[in-house]
Amino acid sequence: MPAPSFMGIYPADSVQEVHSSLPLDPLGPGAADLLAGDVEFRLHYLLQEAKKFMVHGKRTTLMPEDIEHAMEALNIEPVIVPPRPLPQAPFLAVPVPSGTSGAQQQLYTVVDDEIDFATYLKEPLPPALANSAGVKWKAHWLAVEGVQPAIPENPAPSSRAGPSRLPAPTTGAASLRPSAKQHLTTELQLYFSRLTAALIPTLAQLPNLPGNSTPSAPQYSFPDAERHRLAALASVRSDAAVAGILAYLVRWVAESINKTLMGATGTIGCLVDVVEAILDNDVLFVEPYLHQFLGPLLSILLTVPLGPHPPPSGMTPTTIELRTRAADVLAKLVTLYANGYPGLVPRLLSTFKKALTSSPFPSPLGSDYPPAGRYEGAVLGIGACGAHAVREAIWGTNGDGLRSINDLIGLLYPGEGRRNKAPLVRATMRALQQLTTPKPEGATVPPPDSAEVAEVFGPHFVRAFEKRPWQAQELMRLRKGSNGDAAAVQADAAGEEDEEMEEVQA
Template sequence: MESGSKIPLSHSLWSPHDTVKDAAESLGINLTEESAKNLAMDVEYRIHEILETAIKFMRRSKRKLLTTGDINHSLKVLNIEPLYGYDNSQPLQFKEALVAAGGQTLYYIDDQEIELEKLINQELPKVPRQTTFTAHWLAIEGVQPIIPQNPSPAEIKSLPPAIRGATSSILGNDILNAAGNTEKNIMSTGSKNKKVTDKDTEVKPLVKHVLSKELKLYFDKVVDVLLSKDPEKEGLQNSALNSLKNDPGLHQLVPYFIQFVAEQITNQLRDIDILTTMLQVISALADNRSIFLDPYVHALMPCILTLLLAKNIGPNVKDFNDENGKSALKRNLAVREFAAILLKHIIVVYGSSYSTLKARVTRTLLRALLDSSKPIGTHYGALLGLKNMGNEVIKLVLIGNLKLWYNSVIDGINNDFAKEVLIDSVMDCLNELRIEDKLKTDDMQVDSEISEDLKSELAQRIGEPLAEEVLKLQNSKEIIRGIFFGELNV
């Protein structure tokens, strides 16, 4: 019974609790048997924990010899005060000595005697550098900041397109093949003069976008259907657009469809049907909730702005007075209206991701609006774009430039139909600012005439011709109230 109640002993140095008891007595501490046993077991557990952690460091270092450095790392990880002293990198040298008359051999480590003065004058070892890291902006909203960590624009421009990472241009030219052919020509001509060494050539691996056969077949079929002008395939076109709008597995094809749209818009500006189809493709991709379109907004905006502000869309028409000319102009303006709707959608959905997108687009639209050399369609598209930018842009940007725009653009147009289209578009923009009178109800109508002072203020703000057009409208007072909101009492 007594032997069974004893605490089981292990085979480590501390397992006989006498060692702990002797150490306690040397310090003047009197421990009971139970306390000595428990303390010995705890010390044994701590030693095992330190050794196991040190062995992990040894194995991670691909070594089979446990060093004092591993023990130090283990103590540091376990938040234990390290052992101070010198790490002996040299192998230990053991010496033997005979003890007593029996001739028992004792092995001991020969401690080298070091002079204190020599130790004091010895140079301190270098402090190891701690692992540190720094962060910098590689690009902010697609613009690379000019900081020492980033390459300068001159260095980037001096590199060939293949090294910069471009694989193809917007027109579909294969830069990689062109670069490869150029390199082959240089190699062939240079081999006649001197041998090309490994130092002269630098081979970089090319990362290719791998598509499955099903996706390739799908892309080819959709492109073929979208470009077809066969009336019998109209139903297939609608199915293809519906697939682009709803299918969830098309994210890998997004850059290919955007490149396809850009190529068609660049090369088919005379074909109204193709341009309308390309806008439908952009609309379908933008409406697909499973596609993450944020990284491709910078590629979509040139396509939309091109169809909104391009000089010539569709067939050339010089006379807009006849029916054919008016019909062609209406189709031209319909494409621009569709582009303006898509522009508004992109601004609303992705404006939060690109904080400068709205400001940059507004600047582009205003520049096109004030350019008197641009045709009617460009001015119409600019007005539509500014209208869809919101009331704040209309009031702060458009109204302040209407007087200058009318004098430089409208006065130079000889066609009455085109002039009427642009003025109606301006009236639509101003109509967005209207503020209804809160006193108006179904039973009571508050309708007072506009004072002469207010008319003169309006003429001074937007110009006399446009002021007369505003006064002809039924809700002219509501529009004037919106124009002068917070400035005058209307």
């Protein structure tokens, strides 16, 4: 299938030239066209934001300052900042004789200065280039005869073992960069500070939230921290004022999730609620920030280990509940924007299939069994991509994909215990619900034959199908229908071959 062609102002040859200058893997077919289209979209969006500053400045000419202000508002750090004002090269008049009359004409040209490289390389870098985000290289000794030298480039011995505790998500005015404080009004800064402080309760208040309350607490009790959090979520879900701080709120959510992946699961759950509230707000224009949401959600689904270790007793929510919650938010994101971005679901499905088909790896925490969280999250993520993704990545051909998951369960959960096998089995059955019709009210279905289920799908799914007889019956019917369709196709093909042979003989 040929790669899609994109008509625009940014050529794909520029992407190829940049790629050839960097030590990267070869680009696939059509990748340069896709990247060129993405670059052109971001250029259009940057110019659109710069035009707003031009209009507010009551001008009809776009200035370089408008581009700089737009990059600061979009939280884009320029690689090289040119000096202001830009230097103007002087023109030198060179006399040129014309004809035999002796008259001379003046030809104006720019003089090219001669640069002494030995002197130029010794000079310090310009301030803008020295403070830019460009890559800098500096050679230093990592170790000398097995001993790491005590130089500023190497970590101190006290910090090599890692931090003593995980950094907490930053809330309040401290999470705003100085450039943001210059562009946001005092009211929006105060709104951002109050909002971020209320969206994440402190670790001391997390056990008192609904669902985590102690047995002695009265039922349906809402402490002040939970009431403030619900009010902040309602503000994010419905207020139009969030549009003024949307770029900073999205960056804060993404950075906070990355900081707390091994922190309290309650904090991660609160941040997932913020992502869902942003998607529910119909006033906000969220499409430019989709890529900033995908990374944190995929991290929650596929990161191992997730949450504190060792996990405290009675930890709420559990890791499988947290991954299920992230999968629900990802499903909402796919439902809203998959039609506008055709490449969204294939990219997600490719990532989840790669995680599901990867070989089990030893536990990073020293456990006897390989970690299963990545595979549970991969199955939940495939279910969030829709029924077509479930049919392709989990069901397979006539249900053969369930046999692969059954073999994977045997590797991840050795032994006869069934309790630990429940998360991956439940995630698989939850995804398979999209392939079956809902159960009619009042319908009674006999339990399936355990021997047939074990033979077709694997012994680890027997108990799950016994608890869901309607789903088992629908999946068996789907498998038999697929086999019937395949047999009919083969019969039609054989009939066509016989007819062709008869025509040839005639």
